[in-house]
Structure formats: C-alpha cells, structure tokens
Amino acid sequence: MKKTTKAANRLVVEEAAMDDVSVCPLHPATMDRLSIYQGDVVLLKGNRCRDTVCLALPDEECPEHALRIGRATRSNLQVRLADVVFRARVPRRPVRRARARPPRRRHRRGPRGGPRRGVPQAPLPRRLPPAPLPTAIQHHKQMAEKLLQFKSIMHAN
Template sequence: MADNKLIASDVASIEHADDSSVVFLSQEKMEELHLYRGDAVLLKGKNDKEAVCIVLSGEQCMVHKVYLNNVVRQNLGVNFDDEVSVSFIDVQYGQAIHVLPFSDTLEGFNGDLFDGFLKPFFLNAYRPVTKGNTFLVHEGMKTVEFKVMETNPSPYCIVAPETMIYCDGDPLIRQDNGGEVDMSNLVG
C-alpha cells in the first residue's frame, strides 16, 4: 500500500466527528506525509470521487487509517475499510460558492436559509468545499443537507469571510436511485 493510501475508518469516537470539513490522521502519518494541523488535504475515493478537508491529528488514530465521518465517506463513495488516498493540496480562498438544500431536509423550515444555516456554519470557520459534494448543517433541532453546485475557483475552495455564498434556486429533489439528484429543476 502506498504511503498516502489509507483505510477509511469511523470517526465517531473523535471530537468534532460530525464536522464533514475535517478528517483525522495519526500524528506519525501526518509527519510521514509532511502535513501540519489545519492543512487542506485532497481525498480520493472510488471512481475518482474527491473531497477536500482540513486534517487534524488524533491521539487514538492508527497510522494506516484515515478517520472520516459518514458525509465525507458518501462524498468519496467509500465504505469503512476501503482505500482512500490522502495528499496535501494548496486550496485558494473562494470568491463565491453556490449551494442548494435538499427539499426533504427542509420540512418544517420556512425561514431564511442563509441566516438560519449557512452564515453560522461558515462564519469564521474557513471550511473547504468541493463542487458536487454535500454537507450537513445542524442548527438548533434542525439539520439541513446542502449540495455544492459551483465554486469559484472550481472545483474546490475554502470559504473565507469574504466569500460570497449563494443559495438561490429551487431545493434539490432526491431520486430513488441511490441519492442522485434531479438536475432538471436547477435554475440556470
């Protein structure tokens, strides 16, 4: 197995396990890959699916594993014990991103998506996003799932305080074919 090919493992026992912008490695593996706490890493899973996350070290992490949550696993198309490549990537701050919510996660919510979910999620967090990936935002008793429709620069960037966040357009409707999205309802 190549040095940067690691085994996907469950992050549930690690603090910040629900944050889909973070993955964890052992300190030994971070040193081996010349990574530092807070570096952006490009993760590659099955069928060339990619995600960019921030890397942190965990004391309980094993050297041959990458610890990621279910959202990151789904974005990469991997299961636990599948191989994931991890490498440093220099990611630019985004000028703008466009995200849309999934309609089934909006049930009972009638407020402003930006103020209610996106602004608190991204505020001073410097979160990486990848075009085509999804992420969950937990606010109060509600969780809304969003999909990254576009990033500038593309295909990934870091959402900084200056990044414009757009969420206009009709919510996405899930299909019954493995979570694929009906793209016909998007505003062009």
C-alpha cells in the same frame, strides 16, 4: 486483522468519533510522514473519480495507517469502512481580494464596436441647449426700466 496499505498516501477508512464533514483526523506520525501540518487542506480521492477536501487534524487515538472520516464524507467519496482512499495535499494559495471592474468596452458594445443587437440600448444623455440670449427688444426694455428707476431715485433727492 489489520489492513495496511503499500503507499504512504493511501489510507484505510475508519469511522469518525464525531460526524464533522470538514475534518479528517490522522495519527501525528502519519501527518509527519506525509508532511501534513495541522489545519492543512487535504484532498481525498475515493472510488469512481470522486474527490473531496477536508482539514487535517492530529488524533492520537487514530491508527497510523488509518484515516477517520464521517458518514457524509464517505458518501461523497463513495467509499465504505475499511476501503482505501488516496490522499493528496492541496497547495496553499495566497488570499486574494476581489475587485469589481467595469465591463470592457468590447462587451458594452458589440464585438466590432457597433451597438449590440437584441439588447435594448439606453439612450445616451443629451446636453441641454444653451440658454437663449435676450433679444434686442428685451434688452432695450430692461435698460429702459433701469433708467427710469435711476431717474426716480435722482428726482427724489
């Protein structure tokens, strides 16, 4: 005795030939009627508001009113063999690239711009003081040494 469903998107659960959690084989005519293409992501809703997603694959051996899912998927949906599940197609979304962004200024500081409380703050790097200028005495000593070197070179010639 065949169990049929009233709505097109309600399918009877049958045992899958292979126990793959990520796929649910459907008859090609059922896929055409529901406008599902091979490899589409399908949302299955079971008992007690349980739902899971899987990929739709065509299977000629599967009956038109049935959906073949594995044991793990049936347990996720909390359904048994010959139960009815609701099928919905998940809309395709464009693939987006993840971007790493620095935290916003509000999050680095407190909510009002002050330092965060309870979180240790790293000290801000300080600028090094400028190198000290030579004093007048050091300057005179350097000039005297240069003068002596110049005189010794001149007298040597």
